[in-house]
Amino acid sequence: MNKRESKKKYVSSKWIKTLALIKNTDLITYIPETRKVNFESLDEMLNKHHVVYVKPSRGSLGKGVMRIKKTNENEEEIYEWQQDLEVKQYSSYNALYNDLNHQIQKTKRLHIVQKGIDMVKYKDRSADIRVMVQQNTNSEWEVTGIIARLSHPKKVVTNISSGGIICNIETLINHLCPDDHNLIEKLKWIGLETAKQMNKTYPNMKESGLDIALDQNLHPWILEVNTKPSVIPFTRLEDKRIIDKIVRYGKAYGRHYYLKPKFDIKGNRIIKPKKRSRKGGKGITNILENTHPEKRQKAAKPFPRKYTRYRKRFPLKR
Ligand SMILES: Nc1ncnc2c1ncn2[C@@H]1O[C@H](COP(=O)(O)OP(=O)(O)O)[C@@H](O)[C@H]1O
Ligand SMILES: [Mg+2]
Structure with a gap:
């Protein structure tokens, strides 16, 4: 790997991250082929x-x-x-x-x-787990949050942006295996070992958000390692100490999180109401209200920078 690659804090390629992770022989049993x-x-x-x-x-x-x-x-x-x-x-x-x-x-x-992992279900929704691992202020690795995500009943992904909802990890574990107290410990161990392994290849990486699925035998499988994880799911937990700690640790290594939810529980992007246009048009929210969620998502995106620059040079005549 070249020098520039190893300096990275964030890596988006799932393929490259898998290659970095499978070097750890202790983690192999948790990595799906x-x-x-x-x-x-x-x-x-x-x-x-x-x-x-x-x-x-x-x-x-x-x-x-x-x-x-x-x-x-x-x-x-x-x-x-x-x-x-x-x-x-x-x-x-x-x-x-x-x-x-x-x-x-x-x-x-x-x-x-x-x-494909045949994930456990809760209330007819597939459930997977997000494990947040961060370097604390002493530069030691710590699991700062664990939360379960439940998919939309008819979809194959658990992402909140796709209609998934969050659930307390204790609620899910109590439902799956009330007597097994080792499962959470195992998830934490996998989280820590994964973050340390990624850090070997990428020494500047200070946090990891793992997506872990449990199969029908409750065997954990690492589906993905997010190097720039969203922390919005943790803002929805009742115990505010969790998000406070995540933000505090992040701040110490220069990360600032977006904390407002971007999607409602149906997976629709939440759009800030915009001022009505001067011409008395409907404004972006009204136009979008009755449209298909996908179109709405597209329309809600800001203009590309190119367009903004173009408009600066050639302003619209009013
Ligand atoms: N191998 C798999 N087996 C079962 N479910 C999976 C698998 N890979 C992904 N998923 C589902 O799809 C979701 C999104 O996949 P993921 O790899 O996390 O990509 P993304 O970066 O888009 O979140 C996961 O959270 C999980 O619900
Ligand atoms: Mg994911």
Whole structure:
């Protein structure tokens, strides 16, 4: 790895982060098999695991994350693909791959394929866990927050931006295994070991937010390591000492968090009401109120800088 790469505080590529993590032999049992997507790798992964997740290597908020299942019914192969609320079925691998490859090519991004974890459920929603690990003011690693996230009942991702909701970790663990007091300790150990491992490759990295799934045997699997994790889920916990500590530790190493929720519980982006335009137009909120959430999200984005610069040079005539 070159010098510039190792100085990084934040790494977005899930592929590169997986390569850094699998160097730790103690963590291997918690890392689901992950490969770059191509015709052969996807076929092999589907034959081996039957359920896989395909996702953009540089992605976030659960965007572009797909689940693919392979089943054999009456000796006939069926492939089921799901992204968001859209579900498609294919009767041949070639047909599935053609469609998928077309979609991947459009994004021009590397995609990875990962063993699908049959996650535990709570109230009909898939549940995974966010473990926040930070360097404290003595430069020691500390787990500062653990929280569970429950997916939208019909979706394959737990991200809050996709309609997921948060849940107290104690509530989830009490529901899954009331007598097992080791599970939280195991999650904490995985969090600490992961942060230390990432820090070996990236010495400037001061925090990690792990997405961990529990399978039906309550075995933990690290789905992703976020190097610049959002802390908004922790603001929703009743115990405010947790978020206070996270913010305090972050501040000490120069990180400032965005603390206002960006999405409501339905996954819609929360938009600040804007002033009415001078022409007496409807204003951005009114225009967006009755539109599809995806369109609303797009429209709510600020103008690209290029456009702003252009408008400065050529202001609109009023
Ligand atoms: N291998 C997997 N098995 C089961 N669920 C997964 C897997 N990978 C991702 N997911 C689900 O999709 C969500 C988003 O995937 P993730 O890898 O965290 O990408 P993002 O950066 O978009 O959050 C996860 O929180 C989890 O709910
Ligand atoms: Mg994630």
